[in-house]
Amino acid sequence: MFEYAPAPESRSVVDLKPSYGLFIDGKFVDPTDGGSFKSINPASEEVLAEIAEAGAEDVERAVRAARKAYDKVWGPMPGRDRAKYLFRIARLIQERSRELAVLESLDNGKPIRESRDVDLPLVAAHFFYYAGWADKLGHAGFGSNPQPIGVAAQVIPWNFPLLMLAWKIAPALAAGNTVVLKPAETTPLTALLFAEICQQAELPAGVVNIVTGAGDTGRALVEHPGVDKVAFTGSTEVGRAIARSVAGTRKKLTLELGGKAANIVFDDAPIDQAVEGIVNGIFFNQGHVCCAGSRLLVQENVADRVLESLKRRMAQLRVGDPLDKNTDVGAINSAAQLERIRELSDAGSAEGAERWSPPCELPDRGFWFAPTIFTGVTQAHRIAREEIFGPVLSVLTFRTPAEAVEKANNTPYGLSAGIWTDKGSRILWMADRLRAGVVWANTFNKFDPTSPFGGYKESGYGREGGRHGLEGYLNV
């Protein structure tokens, strides 16, 4: 009846080069041993560009450049001058946000609606926010004249490529550190465009270095003896390996790892908004969100009603071309991730949970997974315990607030949680008991640069964002 015509965002705003080098000491350079890999568009499997693969020698050059910039330029520079550069970067990001958003959607597969309305505004906001701190560090609660740590090695994931870059680079630079950052191998492009923005902002050479590559590059970077600080966002498995490798060194470490968040819906919740929150909690960014609300805990006496509403709402989700402005759910980022989602979902069915997806046509090429819910899930199911990192929701029920808390906390993770109820006192009671770094009340997946973000238990340690986010980059 009312079919939305295709409304594609134009690709022409992005000027893709056939190949990209490493960004070291203010310049794009070729890797020493000439290795490279391809970054593809997960929605079409089309090759976007050839990316240099940094080896140990390249990491060495990058760390050396960062050290020199720290000693000679960025470390001694007054905070108000560092702020000037960060404000300039923030403004350039805003000016070039359309270009960055399109590139992010191309490389990552996320819908343009999200890269345009969520990722890019938050990226710019992070730089603006931390730019403001650069000359006020003495008022951040870490002593009257806190000092930077030195050279930070930062390894970021593929789910929010540019946003995770901002979370890492903005506070590090504001505090006076220099950085060597490794973007994920499937999503390096916006980091490389960010490198161009650093050049455009005339950021002193060596303050920001970007080395592209896969796990080996990352390992070389975090294990490099010239690094003073390691910050990692990614899987708990890799996080453990990093923690082991830096143990016994002088390096400070911040880890932001996996999650299996409970989104808890009570019987007095505003149902229509709770359903929106459930959808946003698990289908936002194809569920590639470490704090995704991947376990729905719904009070048993409203479970049928909530599920009926949720299914009706899921049938409205538009899955497809990430560059179409009306797309709600885009492509899965990689073949490997798609395989993992499939494997865990099949395990869900095999273990007896009931699987449901709305009728939806998936494109032939590229990596796609229909929004899926599992009902009849118990705490014993793998899909209730392991992080799927995809558009798959496990639905469990509870009877009392105490049971909700018990089930929500019954996981090795502790990154986030959501509470849906009309009762303010219950929100506070629950929030006190949930072992999760972020607790959202009557909303989900809300981010702001002023708010600290981080986990309990195996979801990591350290906080990013807010005044707290400075601590990981100061010698305190």
Next chain:
Amino acid sequence: MTATTTSARPELSELGRSETALRTFLHGLPGVDQVGAEQRAAQLGTRSIKTTAKAQAIDLAIRMVDLTTLEGADTPGKVRALAAKALRPDPADPSCPHVGAVCVYPAMVPYVAEVLAGSGVHLASVATAFPSGQAPLEIKLADTRAAVAAGADEIDMVINRGAFLAGRYKEVYDEIVATKEACGDAHLKVILETGELATYDNVRRASWLAMLAGGDFIKTSTGKVPVAATLPVTLVMLEAVRDFRAATGRQVGVKPAGGIKTTKDAIKYLVMVNETVGTDWLDPDWFRFGASSLLNDLLMQRTKLTTGTYAGPDYFTLD
């Protein structure tokens, strides 16, 4: 979703018998989270409706317009001109559909009726001491009967907001029931005046109250108070008609009115209808826009799509 199930159906019709039953039911409806509702409405507003979808939406929106004039200065000449416009909104293009209805004060109904007779364009009249509703019930009912007798086939009544805000739900309910009866065969649109109800919880309760009492349509506003139709208010009302149909099997229409001036606004409403209640409501029988200046903007955008150029406002009739 509502607190009712199909098994509760017989009880729903009996709620109006007791103040306590009504209150218990209305206050038992799920709450509305203001932030969440506004966020959802804003998100739906970012849909990009282009080319063929836009052309389709514009024609549908024109067919949904209740072309309205509710001024003290209305005259027979003025409303006849408006009725003529309703029949042929774009004299230059016979493929342009006619609007859904013309909406006027009761005294103007006979003049409009002459023009619209047999055309398929409905004739709506506000009644019940519109816009304040602050008159004795007998007068409101007489107002309604007079409008119907003069030829109106749709009545836009106002609820008794004073009674609603004071918690006298049964009084509001009884007035709607009585007005519905006075309407006879005419369709009854119940104006909630959401700008005076203030909270979304109240909007949801008033929507249910109006539907339980037999309203055929629920309408946001009179257009006579500062806050008229908004997207979030319409969202809450759409959710109410959706849930009401699920509970009772009866479909009720929705009419946002006041403040909808551009094609862009109208399309946002259609997207919201499409994604909240679905295509069953994407029809002039179930969704209307109470508007006046909206029509010319729709016509201008329609001409732009067919000819590729913007014609100036001089090419569209002012009525």
